Amino acid sequence: MKKRFLLSSAAVGVLSTFFAYFLVSDSDVHAQTSARSINKTASVKTTNENSSRFTHAAARNLRLRSSLQWAFGGKTQIGWNIYVPLISHTIGTDNRPDTAEFAFAVSKWQENRGLTATGIVDRETLESFTKYWQSRRLGRAGLSSADSLITAPIAEFWDPSRSPDLLQLERQTYAAYKRMIAAAAAELGSDPTSGKFLRIISSYRSPAYQEALRKREPNAGRAALAKNSPHSTGHALDIYVGGEPVKTEDSNRLLQVQTPAYKWMVKNAERFGFYPYFYEPWHWEYVPGRVDR
Numbered sequence: 001m002k003k004r005f006l007l008s009s010a011a012v013g014v015l016s017t018f019f020a021y022f023l024v025s026d027s028d029v030h031a032q033t034s035a036r037s038i039n040k041t042a043s044v045k046t047t048n049e050n051s052s053r054f055t056h057a058a059a060r061n062l063r064l065r066s067s068l069q070w071a072f073g074g075k076t077q078i079g080w081n082i083y084v085p086l087i088s089h090t091i092g093t094d095n096r097p098d099t100a101e102f103a104f105a106v107s108k109w110q111e112n113r114g115l116t117a118t119g120i121v122d123r124e125t126l127e128s129f130t131k132y133w134q135s136r137r138l139g140r141a142g143l144s145s146a147d148s149l150i151t152a153p154i155a156e157f158w159d160p161s162r163s164p165d166l167l168q169l170e171r172q173t174y175a176a177y178k179r180m181i182a183a184a185a186a187e188l189g190s191d192p193t194s195g196k197f198l199r200i201i202s203s204y205r206s207p208a209y210q211e212a213l214r215k216r217e218p219n220a221g222r223a224a225l226a227k228n229s230p231h232s233t234g235h236a237l238d239i240y241v242g243g244e245p246v247k248t249e250d251s252n253r254l255l256q257v258q259t260p261a262y263k264w265m266v267k268n269a270e271r272f273g274f275y276p277y278f279y280e281p282w283h284w285e286y287v288p289g290r291v292d293r
């Protein structure tokens, strides 16, 4: 009876997936020998301790997601609200970041990365995410000899008045982009480019054009300022995901990461060889056949 009581009180907890891992079915419980039911009681106790641990972690995450101080690009950053879709995808959960389920999934990531499995997205854990995301990017600048540029139709671009010499991108990247847009249309159940969503803002940028951009817009985002821009490969695309197309202000990025277009990209772009630059929701890089480093 005591065992049953413990089981049902555990079931009141919120970690349903966690429990599924630990609990055996009712008939199995009846079949237990007394020795094994002692083990069972012990594991239920562990489950309860974990449940309270992750409830506590969830409360910490609720605060840290809008208050954690960390540094990126020579700037102090506040919180990780903007990166919730990417974090959720990376740790494989659809649960909200203020839930014990989310904290549990974070703890599994931490375990795999050799970090203390607290379930809390603290500075160290957030940096383990950004390091992982950055490791999946192109990692080079400039055209390689195998790259060939083609010119895409102006209709694919966010700005209908974009200069004809700024419509180039690498051939395979364009083919993959077209496949991705077709899939988005089928899966989002509407024309994904209505409202210009998922249209190309910027693609190949020659070193000369990049230099002109640097001079013209000294206050532009880091990518626009970069000397060795991934856009010089023809494999990087800025894709419209909402709001101001390429403004790095937190409020703009927070708006962008909540659009269906961005959320779809986070979950599906990899299937087509596209990987995100976490800091710029619009910037995606085509890295086909990449393997995790």
Ligand SMILES: [Zn+2]
Binding pocket: 202, 223, 231, 236, 237, 238, 282, 283, 284
């Ligand atoms: Zn870009």
